Amino acid sequence: MRPYRLLILFFFSFLAVAPALVGQNMRLELKITGVYFDRGNDPFNKPDPSWKVNAIVAPLGIVGEECIHISNTSQGFKNRESNNNFVFQYNAAPSNWPLNGQVPLLVSVDGWENDRGSNCSYDCCGTFTNDDDARNQSSGSVIIGNVVQKPGDTYEFSVGSRYRVDLRLSLIALDVYDGSISASAGVNGPNQNIFCAGETVTLDADLNAGNYSSYALQWQKQTGSNSWQDVGTFTNRDYIQVSAEDPFPVYRMRNTTGMDEPDETDGWRYTSALNITVGAPPPNVNNIDIVTPVYCAGETGIIRVTDVGGGVDASANYSFTLTGGDLGVPLNIVTPVSGLPIEFDDLNDGNYSLTIVESGIDSRCAAVVDKSLTHCNKHSAFRCPL
Numbered sequence: 001m002r003p004y005r006l007l008i009l010f011f012f013s014f015l016a017v018a019p020a021l022v023g024q025n026m027r028l029e030l031k032i033t034g035v036y037f038d039r040g041n042d043p044f045n046k047p048d049p050s051w052k053v054n055a056i057v058a059p060l061g062i063v064g065e066e067c068i069h070i071s072n073t074s075q076g077f078k079n080r081e082s083n084n085n086f087v088f089q090y091n092a093a094p095s096n097w098p099l100n101g102q103v104p105l106l107v108s109v110d111g112w113e114n115d116r117g118s119n120c121s122y123d124c125c126g127t128f129t130n131d132d133d134a135r136n137q138s139s140g141s142v143i144i145g146n147v148v149q150k151p152g153d154t155y156e157f158s159v160g161s162r163y164r165v166d167l168r169l170s171l172i173a174l175d176v177y178d179g180s181i182s183a184s185a186g187v188n189g190p191n192q193n194i195f196c197a198g199e200t201v202t203l204d205a206d207l208n209a210g211n212y213s214s215y216a217l218q219w220q221k222q223t224g225s226n227s228w229q230d231v232g233t234f235t236n237r238d239y240i241q242v243s244a245e246d247p248f249p250v251y252r253m254r255n256t257t258g259m260d261e262p263d264e265t266d267g268w269r270y271t272s273a274l275n276i277t278v279g280a281p282p283p284n285v286n287n288i289d290i291v292t293p294v295y296c297a298g299e300t301g302i303i304r305v306t307d308v309g310g311g312v313d314a315s316a317n318y319s320f321t322l323t324g325g326d327l328g329v330p331l332n333i334v335t336p337v338s339g340l341p342i343e344f345d346d347l348n349d350g351n352y353s354l355t356i357v358e359s360g361i362d363s364r365c366a367a368v369v370d371k372s373l374t375h376c377n378k379h380s381a382f383r384c385p386l
Helices: 003-017
Strands: 026-037 049-057 062-069 076-079 086-092 104-113 133-143 154-159 163-174 182-184 194-196 200-204 217-224 227-234 239-243 251-255 277-279 289-291 301-307 317-324 331-336 342-347 350-358 367-373
Touching (some): 026 049, 026 062, 049 086, 049 163, 104 154, 104 163, 133 154, 133 163, 227 239, 301 350, 301 367, 331 342
Antiparallel strands (some): 026 163, 049 062, 049 104, 062 086, 104 133, 154 163, 182 200, 200 239, 217 227, 217 251, 289 301, 317 350
């Protein structure tokens, strides 16, 4: 079986197991830079060599072929640098990440002394003296991510010996980002745009899975209309973690290692589009003052909120939601802190939970206080009759 047929079998097997990852714009080329041969049985001592080169990068769906035929030449090396002998020129957004050290480039070379006239087909065993002969087949492979990782990287290698092909693999362009910077509460967490003051915000550059150490990502924080402060440059990760503050400042990020980013004219990506809202931190439960006046059998109880302590936005509206007991529907009161005290009345015995949070802010910024109500069954401070 010919090597390039074997490679086609490899192609389908890699398609079956290749992980489906997010795409990115990429230009990858494989070019023939030279050919060499030292065989040929041409009766007139003017060999007519042919080289047929096949290449496969299965996870990217690349299948390329290039044929070279030289008539009446001498044995030895032939420079093809100035010729456009490309085995493939890939320019697309692949569905699989190609630079994670797992994606192979498979190459096969079929070479022979060509006297039958078909430059890209070996025609064996004819009845004429000048049939195709002196055939030599070979193959090789490289792991793409081990040899090229950023735009401008090239890798030179050869396949074959008696009919040898010199090749150059070039990574012309690469946009390794999925899209805009995303925000979440933790690394690889779900995207969100509401945070509590002081909470950790993870800003992720959405760099596709790969070798982060190949890229130096610089982060800056906006401190004025035209002023920026360096947060740091990181080569081993694609995210930073900052503290949520109100208003949330704009951050920006760029790659400093020459990566092609055609969608950003100045090379920076900004967090402006995230529209992050930062709410007040949760009230300190130790500072929340809740009163539950004594009540007697046959009466109902009251939960009264008189204060939520300091550290909250006194002008903002807060939501006070009571659940538990025999309440079928939660009771809710919305008021600024300056509107305290408030109370929930006509409550029966039971266990209750009071949730306090700034209106419109995620429940993670809430304080929760549990209270139990139990009526008085006996004389107590002259409140309940004997």
